[in-house]
Every structure is written in C-alpha cells, then in structure tokens.
Amino acid sequence: MRLQRRDLLLITGAAVAASALGACSSGEDEPAETSSPSDCASPTSDWRNAKDSGSGTLSMLSAMLGTTELQDRYANNVLTGFFGSSGYQMATTYTTSDKLPDKIITALTGGTLADVVMPEYGWLHSLQRHNALEAVPTDLLDDLNVDERFLSGCRIDDTLYGVPYTMDLQVIGYRVDLLTEAGITEPPATLDELRSMAQELTGDGISGFDPFSPGLVRTWANLVGAYGGTLFTEDGTLSFNDGTGAAALNFMAELINDGTADLSAIPATGEPRLITQGKAVMAPMGVGIWDELNREGLGDEAHMAFFPMPPSESSGTPSVLKSGTVLSVSRQSQFQDVAFQFLHHALEDQPLTTTAAMVPAIPSRTSLLVTSEIASNRIANAGLANIDEAQVMLGGSGAWLDLRPVIEGQLRLTLEGKQSADAAIGNLARVVTDSNNAG
Secondary structure (H helix, E strand, C coil): CCCEEEEEEEEEEEHHHHHCCCCCCCCCCCCCCCCCHHHHHCCCCCHHHCCCCCCEEEEEECCCCCCHHHHHHHHHHHHHHHCCCCEEEEEEECCCCCEEEEHHHHHHHHHCCCCEECEHHHCCHHHCCCCCEEECCCCCCCCCCCCHHHHHHHECCCCCCCCCEEEEEEEEEEEEHHHHHHHCCCCCCCHHHHHHHCCCCCCEEEECCCCCCCCHHHHHHHHHHHHHCCECCCCCCCCCCCCCHHHHHHHHHHHHHHCCCCHHCCCCCCCCCCCCCCCCCEEEEHHHHHHHHHHHCCCCCEEEEECEEEECCCCCEEECCEEEEEEECCCCCHHHHHHHHHHHHHHHHHHHHHHHHCCCCCEHHHHHHHHCCCCCCHHHHHHHHHHHHHCEECEEEEHHHHHHHHHHHHHHHHHHHCCCHHHHHHHHHHHHHHHHCCC
C-alpha cells in the first residue's frame, strides 16, 4: 500500500517510547520549518561529534517507507538510536514518490526544505539545478565502504551531493518449472531470442514475457540499456534520442503485436504480478517482489531463476537497471553538521541492514548483504552478481524532474498504436531541451 499522508513523527530523548509509536495527523504535510539560505551554516570538520553539543529540531522528507508500521519501525530502530541521547530531535514527513518532487521544490522555494532529504537515485542533478543540496563532506564515507558502483549516480562534477542508501537492481526472473515443461533449459541470450521464446511460451492464458508489471518506464529504461544506450550521459546530456530509446519502445510494441504482452492485463496496485499468479513465464523484477514470490512458494531454485536483460546482439552487453533512495542534506539546513552525522549513522552496519530489510532493498554497502536479513533474497543476489551491467538509471539530468511525469504517457501512446516510437522519443527529447533552456 502506498502512503497517502503521514505527518510529523517527533523523536526525542525524553519521549522516545511515545513518539516512536505515534504520529500526528493534520491537513498540513510540509516538512518542519528550516532556515532561509542566508541563515544556513556550511558543514565543518566537526560533523562527527556534532550532536554532542547544542540542541534543536531537524526535519526529514522521505518517500522511502510506505506504511505506518514501517515508519514506526524506522523510528524505533534508526532514529532513536541516533537522537535518543542528544539534545536534538527529528520531525519526519513521509509522502509518496509521485508527490515528493513537488514537495521538495515547493519547500525549497519557501526556504523550508527539510534538513535531511531522501530523493530517488537519479534525481540529484535536477535538485542541484535548484541549488538544493549541500556537498557531502569528503571524509564522511572514509570508514563505510559504500559500493563505488552506486556512488557514480550521486556525483556531479566529481562532487558528491548525496549518498546511496537503499538500492534496487532490476533483472529478469523466469519460472524454471514452466520453461522446463516447454523443454527449454537456458534463458535467452539476446533480445531476439527473448522475443522468440516469449512467443513460444505464450498461450492458454499464459504470457511468455510480461514487460509491464514493473512499470512501463522501468522496462523501457532497462531495454534502452540492452540496446547499448543510457537515458543521459555521465555529464547529464540527453542520449536516449540516439536510436536506442526508439528501439527499446519498438521492442515493447512488438511484444504486444506478437500477442505476448497485453497492456490491459497489468495487475492493479496491490495485486500479485502475473508471474506470481502463474500467468507469465518471464518478467523484469526488482528486490521488492521477493516476499511476494516466497508467499506463493516460488522462491526456491526449482521455481525461479534470474538473468540480466539480454543485449540486442550477441556481442552486446546485458542490461541491469539501477534505482533506489539517496540520503542528502539540504543547503538550507541550520544543522548541517548534525544532519551529516545522522547520514553516517544511517549507513552504519545495524541501521543500514535494518532499513534495507524493511524496504526491502540492497544496502548501499553491498558487503553487508551476506550478513543481513535479506541475504536469502535471490533477486538481490542476482542483481549484485550482474551489477557491472547496471549502466542505466532513472534520471541523471537536470531535466529529469520535468521529464519524469510525462514519460509513461508518451510510451503508452506508442504502445496503443496512436503514435510512432520516433514521435514519442522526439516529444520526450523536446521536454528535455525545453527544460534545459528554461534552466
């Protein structure tokens, strides 16, 4: 279930038990007031012990946890461990992923952006266009061993403006039992093989390949990588209009034309995915579907196996999609040192593995996976085994937050036969250009 509204959850040393289990509801949903930019204090070299002196209320804005139960567990297991013995407290605002961009920009414009912000991986270029975030202290990660392969998406001109927190790697899952029944013993090695195999496996109410359950945009981006492209270059330049974006969209349209995929068959929010229901043989999936597979008795090797999205050609490179949540500190924060000390705390062993298990997600310190609660999550392990193929992410441009709301509509028009793939990509490219021109 996606959270509709959850307001201030106050964590204090004097009222830990009561505040950790309760939340205030009101018609307001903005973060607690922070300073105007002119009042902000830049981080100092003393961030490691910042909470040992002074007092005040920090605020946090996040879409990471979608239920009251998870928010309370985060308060008990992460927030109280940091703030409980200090003179500081944390007021948290939880919202949904689709509302988070507007809340960030509205608060930023009003000078009230939360001290700690948890944007999605790939959003930092857009937020920095608005001068929203403070650069991460160069020594914050010295003793944490955060996976460098996730850090790349948080750097702008070699400066870190956020730290990967809970991450996801999208791979293709397939029903081993259903492939075996069809006499198929190996997953496809190219997209052409994937399409042919999907056609062979489709029939009797079963789809050979369900590309749509993870979301149209996620599958499209994953396929862009399979055609050798990215949405944007490392410096944020538009690149999905180089032919790879149209090729990826055409591939999705061909699956519909083959009768393999059906837009109308996408399960409603909260319903099991087609592959879990036994109505699909292969489908892209992230770490979060693991519990669903296990509930249906499908988590073992006899039922499920995983592979990266195959390349368009046998000589090409497979594709894994990177996504997740980032920890960052607002440039408007009055308590930047305390906020950065909290970031370090959140990335320490117990807080990080606890949070990753709640989401569920891959901890950005990937070495912790083997000892964490999600060590048995075979999707996470498959993603990490192929992490070097994770060259595509949702974002990476200053234009991303303008582009993000319109992508699915343009993809859907093509998949419904109402415009060509080239037209859709051209329209999306113009959104990026207009956004960049507007600044």
